[in-house]
Amino acid sequence: MKKMKTKNVVMVALLSALYLIVYMLSGALVALFGAFGHAISPGLCALLSGSIFVFMSRKVGKFGQFTIMTAILMIIFSIMGAGYLPWIITSMVGAIIADLIASRGNKPAIWKVAIASGILHIGQAWGSIVPSWFFVESYKQEWIERGMEAADMEEKAAATQGMMGVLATAVVFVLAFAGVYLGWLILKKHLSKSED
Amino acid sequence: MKFLEVNPIVLVLINIVSPTMYIFTKASYLQFFLLGFAACLLILMGSFKRLFVLLGIYGVVYAIFETSTGLGVFNSWTSYLVVIIEFVPCLVLASLLISKYSSSQLLSALEGVHLPRTVVIAATITIKYIPAFRREFGYIKESMRLRGIPFTIRRPLRSFKFFIVPQLFRCASLTEEVTAAGLVKGINAPGRRSSYYSQRFRVSDALVLAVFAGGLAAGFVI
Numbered sequence: 001m002k003k004m005k006t007k008n009v010v011m012v013a014l015l016s017a018l019y020l021i022v023y024m025l026s027g028a029l030v031a032l033f034g035a036f037g038h039a040i041s042p043g044l045c046a047l048l049s050g051s052i053f054v055f056m057s058r059k060v061g062k063f064g065q066f067t068i069m070t071a072i073l074m075i076i077f078s079i080m081g082a083g084y085l086p087w088i089i090t091s092m093v094g095a096i097i098a099d100l101i102a103s104r105g106n107k108p109a110i111w112k113v114a115i116a117s118g119i120l121h122i123g124q125a126w127g128s129i130v131p132s133w134f135f136v137e138s139y140k141q142e143w144i145e146r147g148m149e150a151a152d153m154e155e156k157a158a159a160t161q162g163m164m165g166v167l168a169t170a171v172v173f174v175l176a177f178a179g180v181y182l183g184w185l186i187l188k189k190h191l192s193k194s195e196d
Numbered sequence: 197m198k199f200l201e202v203n204p205i206v207l208v209l210i211n212i213v214s215p216t217m218y219i220f221t222k223a224s225y226l227q228f229f230l231l232g233f234a235a236c237l238l239i240l241m242g243s244f245k246r247l248f249v250l251l252g253i254y255g256v257v258y259a260i261f262e263t264s265t266g267l268g269v270f271n272s273w274t275s276y277l278v279v280i281i282e283f284v285p286c287l288v289l290a291s292l293l294i295s296k297y298s299s300s301q302l303l304s305a306l307e308g309v310h311l312p313r314t315v316v317i318a319a320t321i322t323i324k325y326i327p328a329f330r331r332e333f334g335y336i337k338e339s340m341r342l343r344g345i346p347f348t349i350r351r352p353l354r355s356f357k358f359f360i361v362p363q364l365f366r367c368a369s370l371t372e373e374v375t376a377a378g379l380v381k382g383i384n385a386p387g388r389r390s391s392y393y394s395q396r397f398r399v400s401d402a403l404v405l406a407v408f409a410g411g412l413a414a415g416f417v418i
Contacts (some may be wrong), residue, residue: 006384009314011371013321017329018363020322048356050349068318075311075319079293081211081286088220136352190365 004062015056016072022049023073039168042124043175046117051178051186057113058191063103066120068094088128094123114180118173123186125172129165136161200240203401204297204305204375210408211286218282227282228409234285243292250288257281295366299324304391317383321374329363336362 004012026045030037058063074088102108102116158164214230231254238247261277293302298319306316337402340347340358347355 005312006378007371009318009376010321010375010378011367013318014325014367014370014374015364016318017322018367020326021197021329021333051360051364055367057366068315071315072319075315078212079208081215081283083212083215085212085216088292134221153212182353186361187355188366190361 004060004068008055008060008062009068010109011060012068013072015052016069019049019052019069019071020076022052036164036168037163039125040171040175041121041130042121043172045124046121046172046176047179047182049183050114050117050176050181051181051183052118054110054187055185055191057102058187060116061103061106061108063099065103066098066116067092070120070123084127086130087124090126090130091120091123094120094126097123110180110184114177117180118154118176121172121176122169125168129168133144133161133165197283199242200237200400200404201398202237202404203395203397204293204302205309205395205397205402207289207293208305208406209405211289213408213412214286214397215283217412217415219414222418223278223282225415226412227285229415230285232280233408233411234289237289240290241296243290243296248287253284254281261329274286283407296321300391301393301395304393305395307389307391308395313389317378325370332366333359334365352401353389 023045025046027041028134030041030044033040042067056069070091074091075082078088082148098120101119102112199388207412210233217226219412231250235247235248238244238250249402261274261281264274264277302318302323303320307313315405336359337347346359347358349355363396
């Protein structure tokens with residue numbers, strides 16, 4: 001495993017800035033799709049940012065790249081007041097697994113990068129799915145007290161519970177996997193040119 | 197007039213803990229506590245313009261929410277209003293962090309909590325370059341318009357490619373520049389980095405945190 005140099009850290013930081021913009025853009029888009037849309041929002045972000053992951057794996061390709069990227073995101077979201085402890089924990093675990101899959105060798109196969117992106121984004125999605133499995137009753141009670149109809153609340157909670165949570169996880173993985181292949185399709189020509 | 201200086205880490209800590217507390221305490225209490233707490237902090241720090249922004253946004257969104265629920269409308273959109281109500285105080289405190297403190301002050305404060313240096317430097321670079329990339333998107337759009345290449349939903353892959361590829365390769369060229377500038381400033385020098393803006397933890401910081409913790413603890417009782 002090669003150690004990250006200063007230049008690699010700077011590139012990861014700059015790519016993280018780009019990823020954050022895509023993240024915010026997809027967050028705004030997904031607001032149109034209601035509760036289930038919110039549950040799969042990391043998947044939409046992954047679909048649009050697959051090219052960033054392909055570029056990073058080819059231009060940096062060092063162990064720790066995904067972990068540093070996720071840590072940067074978590075710090076910035078925490079500073080903005082959007083940090084959420086379960087989300088931070090699941091995202092960091094996802095990022096470390098992604099590094100173990102696709103950052104150990106030079107120029108990993110695209111399918112490995114795709115799986116790594118899938119796992120990383122599942123980690124992000126689980127930040128909202130997992131707490132809804134454990135704290136759902138207090139969550140529902142709170143919203144009903146605020147005036148939401150019990151039936152509407154059930155529908156909202158159902159978007160991340162039980163099989164819907166599993167479905168959301170699968171959708172996120174598929175979108176992330178497709179995003180990396182889409183990124184590879186876009187960048188293949190450019191990357192081979194820059195390597196020549 | 198400014199009565200209080202707060203270590204940026206205190207604000208970061210408040211913003212990290214606050215959203216998580218919505219799981220454990222009653223949200224209707226917590227949202228009003230956070231509003232009051234943020235308003236007091238803004239007054240003490242002499243940030244009156246932000247105080248008006250906070251109260252203005254909060255007031256308008258709260259009024260829309262109350263009117264909607266009064267009319268019997270409660271759906272996904274009104275629940276988004278509640279999310280805004282809950283997070284506006286945190287967002288205002290975050291804007292305080294970006295506007296009142298320079299990146300050197302933030303860097304100095306973050307180094308004080310012994311986060312890995314690599315992560316602290318990387319996060320500072322990311323914060324600094326987000327506006328730069330947003331500007332670049334504008335230039336790309338303008339360049340596409342001048343060359344007669346439309347950004348169209350009918351050819352989404354092609355349009356997306358025109359947006360993302362220049363940005364990625366701009367990252368590669370920027371990396372060289374930023375690394376060179378960082379190396380000149382001793383970014384990889386071994387040893388503890390000293391700072392002109394040394395951020396110490398003061399008694400006032402402890403008091404702010406004590407009031408915050410007390411308010412959160414009250415949420416478990418009420």
